[in-house]
Amino acid sequence: MESTILKIRNLNAGYQNKWILKDINLNIEKNKVTAIMGPSGCGKSTLIRCINRMHEITPGAIFKGEIYLDDKNIFEMPPSDVRKRIGMVFQRPNPFPTMSIYENVIAGYILNGIKIKKAKMDQIVEESLKKAFLWEEVKDTLFRKGTFLSGGQQQRLCIARSLAMNPEILLLDEPTSALDPKAQAMIEELIVRLKENVTLVLVTHNRSQAARASDYTAFLYLGELIEFGKTEKIFTTPKNKKTEEYLTGKFG
C-alpha cells in the first residue's frame, strides 16, 4: 500500500533575489527511497534543504510555497519540530568533534534537553548503531571520539545520530560523494534496508546510485522538475528528451 507522506507544492527557493528552484511540485511516498538527481547547480541540495527548513539558516535565503508533512504545512511549524521529525545526513561526515561515539549517537537528546534514563539511552545507542551497520565495528570503543573513525564509519555514525531521533523522513544530501567505493556500497545497501522504518530522500549526482538504491526518481534541471516517476520507468523509458540526454551522459 502506498501513501504520500510529504507533498511539495509550488516551492520556489533561492539566495539573494536569485531564484534557483522554480515551482516544484513533488510527492514523497512513505517507506520508499526517492532519489533527486540532476547536474550540479540544478538545485538538488536547495530542494532537500527546504524540506527540513535548513535552507533558511543560510544568510540571504529566500523561499515561497508550501510543503505538507501529514497535511500540515512545515513552514507554519517551529523549525526545530520539523527537524526532529525530518532528519538529515550531509555530504561530508560531520560528527561532533568534542563528543564520543556514544554521545554523538545520543546527541539529539542531549542537545534538545530531552531527559531519558541511562538504560534507555544505552538501548537507543545500540539500536541506532545496529540500524546503521556500525555496531559491530564500534561496540568496544563507544567512548572514544567519533572523529577517530574512518570517513565511511563517520558517515554511518551520522546516520545513526539521525536515526536515534526516530525521524519519519531521512534526507541524505549526496551522502557518499566524499567516500571511497567500498564505503559507498555499504551506505547504499544501508539506504535500501532502512526504508522499512523510514522514508528516505536521496540527493545524488551519481546516476547508477539512483538506479540501484531508489524506488522513485526526480530529475531536476536548471531549478525545474523535468520528470518524476518510478525509477525503472525513468531509467528505461524517459519521457523527456533532457532526462534521456542526462541519463546517457550527454551532459552533467
Place this chain on the structure above:
Amino acid sequence: MKMNKRLFKDFLFKKIVILFSIITLIPLFLILFIIVKNGVSAINIDFFTKLPKPPGEKGGGILNAIVGSIFLVIIASILAIPFGVTVGIFLSEVKNKFTETLKVLVDVLQGVPSIVIGIVAYIWIVKPLKSFSALSGGVALGLMMLPIIIKSTQEALYLIPFSLREASFALGTNYTKTILKVILPAGLSGIASGILLGIMRIIGETAPLLFTAFGNSFLNLNPAKPVDALPLVIFNYAMSPYPEWHKIAWGAAFILILLIFILNIIVRKVIKRWKVQF
C-alpha cells in the same frame, strides 16, 4: 663559473640568516642569565612565606606580593572572562556595521598605553571609593585582559566549520544550545589559551597598578584595601637605596619570569590536549 656564483650567494644567505638569529638571541639569553643569577640567590623558603622587613634588617620575604599578584589576577579574570568570551561569541556570530566598529574599538583598547588604563581605573574606582584598592587594580588589569580574550574567542570560534552548526540544527537543536554545547566546546582550546595568554600579559604589568593597587607591605585579601604585586615590588625595591632591597627585587623578577614560563608550558599543553579535530 656562473653556477658557482649562484651557489656562493645561496651559501652566504644561509650563513647570514643563522648569524642574525644568533645575534638576536644573545641579549635575550643575557637578560635571562642576569635575572636567574641575581634572582636565585635571593630565593629561600622565607622569601615565599614571610612579609618584608624594614630596611637595614636582614631576611623577610614577599609573601604579600605573591598573594597580592594572584589575588589581582583572580579579580581581573572574574571581571574579564565572562565579558570577553561573550563579546567574542557576539563578534564571531554577527557581522554588521556595529560589530565591525566594535572590532576596531577592541583593537584600539588593546593599544591603549597601560598607564592610561591605570588612570582610568583611578578615576572610575579609586576616586569614588576614596581609597587605593585591590578591586581598582583588578579592574585595570581586567581592562587589559579584555581585548586579548575577545580576540582569541572570536578567532577560535571563527575557525569552527559551518557543517558542525548544520549538524546541530539538523537534530532540531535551538540556537542557544548549539552555541553553548556544540560551538563553544569545539573552540575551548583556543578560548582557554587566550585566557592564559591574557594572564601572562597582565601579571607583569606595573603601570596600571601604580595608582590603583598601590602596594601594601602587609598581607591583604580585602578587595577594598590596597595590595602589593610582584611588578610593584620590583618597581619600588629596585628604586630604593638599600642593597638588600635590590636583592629582593631581583628575586621577585625571577619569580615573575618563572610564573610566565610555567604559564607558557600550560598554554602549550592546553592547545595540544584540547585541540579538536574536525
